[in-house]
Amino acid sequence: MHETIFTRFAPAPVGPYSQAVLANGVLYGAGQIGLDPVSSALVSSDTAVQAEQVLRNIEAVLSAAGASMRDVVRVTVYLVDLSEFAAVGVVYARYFPDRPPARTTVQVAALPLGGRVEMDFTAVLP
Numbered sequence: 001m002h003e004t005i006f007t008r009f010a011p012a013p014v015g016p017y018s019q020a021v022l023a024n025g026v027l028y029g030a031g032q033i034g035l036d037p038v039s040s041a042l043v044s045s046d047t048a049v050q051a052e053q054v055l056r057n058i059e060a061v062l063s064a065a066g067a068s069m070r071d072v073v074r075v076t077v078y079l080v081d082l083s084e085f086a087a088v089g090v091v092y093a094r095y096f097p098d099r100p101p102a103r104t105t106v107q108v109a110a111l112p113l114g115g116r117v118e119m120d121f122t123a124v125l126p
Helices: 047-064 082-095
Strands: 002-005 020-023 026-033 072-079 102-107 117-124
Touching: 026 047, 047 072, 047 082, 047 117, 072 082, 082 102
Parallel strands: 072 102
Antiparallel strands: 002 020, 020 026, 026 117, 072 117
16 A cells, blocks of 8 residues: 655656655655746756755655655765766755765766756655
């Protein structure tokens, strides 16, 4: 049994998928890019600014499931340019100051809608 999670405080999916799925106490979050939830447009061409919006979007999805950033156990970061790893890391660290989750970062050829950074996550609900 699983439950799909949707919130209007995060961008609507750009394809046939859910913002997140909750199954057996584990929340699996779909990839988020730096889209504004209201306009569905990228917030900036700057990767760090996009990363900030990505993490806000993840917070919104978590909140809709009754969870928070403290419940996140794994994040995958996808970057169009791996040289921006440090800049994204600065933003990321503000959202996970105490107990950062396990993380993998990979460089990709392109992301949807011209995004520069995308993140997906796994969280364990309390």
